[in-house]
Amino acid sequence: MSFQPTPTDISVIISTASHTDNKETPSLATERRITPSWSISVLKAKLETMTGIPPGSQNLLFKAPGQADRWITGGEERQIGEWGLVRGCEIVVHDTRPPTARVNFGDISSVEKYELPTETYETLSNSVLAWKKNQKLGRFNPDAQSPESLLEEQVARDTHEISARGIAVSKRAIVLPSSPPHIRRGTVRYVGPVKEIPFAPLKRTLDETEEQPVWVGIELDEPTGKNDGSVAGTRYFECGSSCGVFVKPEKVQVGDFPPLELDFDDMEEI
Known part of the structure; x- marks a missing residue:
């Protein structure tokens, strides 16, 4: 050629x-x-x-x-x-x-990662930690409440909200905030502690000997939730996939909220 x-x-x-x-x-x-x-x-x-x-x-x-x-x-x-x-x-x-024998460049698990030692990080003057210290924020605020006192306040607030709002199992409710057309409504299926959800100020889950914040488990009419009534393998109520949600009591409003139904008259006009 x-x-x-x-x-x-x-x-x-x-x-x-x-x-x-x-x-x-x-x-x-x-x-x-x-x-x-x-x-x-x-x-x-x-x-x-x-x-x-x-x-x-x-x-x-x-x-x-x-x-x-x-x-x-x-x-x-x-x-x-x-x-x-x-x-x-x-x-x-x-x-x-x-x-x-091929190199997998997409696998980052074998890549050595650098981790800054905690004691070294705490000595830096240009870090977020240093800024929080200067601004006296978070745990550096001398007037800040302890995580334990925040837990007590949270439990008391939850208990009050449950009573004041009349939240109870089997009652119909909507999840706040809700405004048309994005209204999530359903039925209360659980009221009580959910030990798998960490308490943020303590940065850990609570054991059974400690007071527990209250959560409200709702079975939604539509699959717009986050679970099936279980959290981290522990089941609190039964519902369909993505039809369950756990929210704080102040996010729940109970009342006469009938299940969502299709308007067949409107469908005939489409």
Whole structure:
């Protein structure tokens, strides 16, 4: 095959073959300019910088519009231009190494991570912690309540809200804030502690010997909730998937809220 080299570069799509479900599908897909006079060995060396696949482990599949796919074979010194490079053609790089020998650049679990020691962080003058100290915020506020006193207040507030709002199991309720058309209504199915939900000021879950904040579990009429009546494997009531929600008592309003029903008269007009 006679070939006259030309210095004109041609834009070519470079992709790699990924294996999914025992099938190879192109991935990566980046466009690069290729010089037709490059030898196959030179091309493979350049492809290694793009794909991470060593030249000796590359099998190259050439794809061109209107032509059958061809493997690039026949010697490393042959020029890539012999395959008829045209704009829009594609070179798919196949990795012949076994999967266990390939580097998985998408797996960050093996990447060593730097963690700043707590004692070092506390000595920094330009950190968020230093700013909180200067502003006397959070635990650095001398007038701030202790987490334990905040827990007592929360339990008392929850108990008062439950009584004042008349919240009880089996009552119909809506979740606040609610405004048309986004009104979440349902039936109260549980009133009591949910030990799996951490108390924020303490930054931990509470054990059974401690006072527990009160939560209201509601089975919603529509699947706009966050669970099925269970939290972290503990079931508090039965309902459909995404129909359960746990909210604080101040977010609940009980009343005569009938289940949502379709307006068939309106549907006939659609």
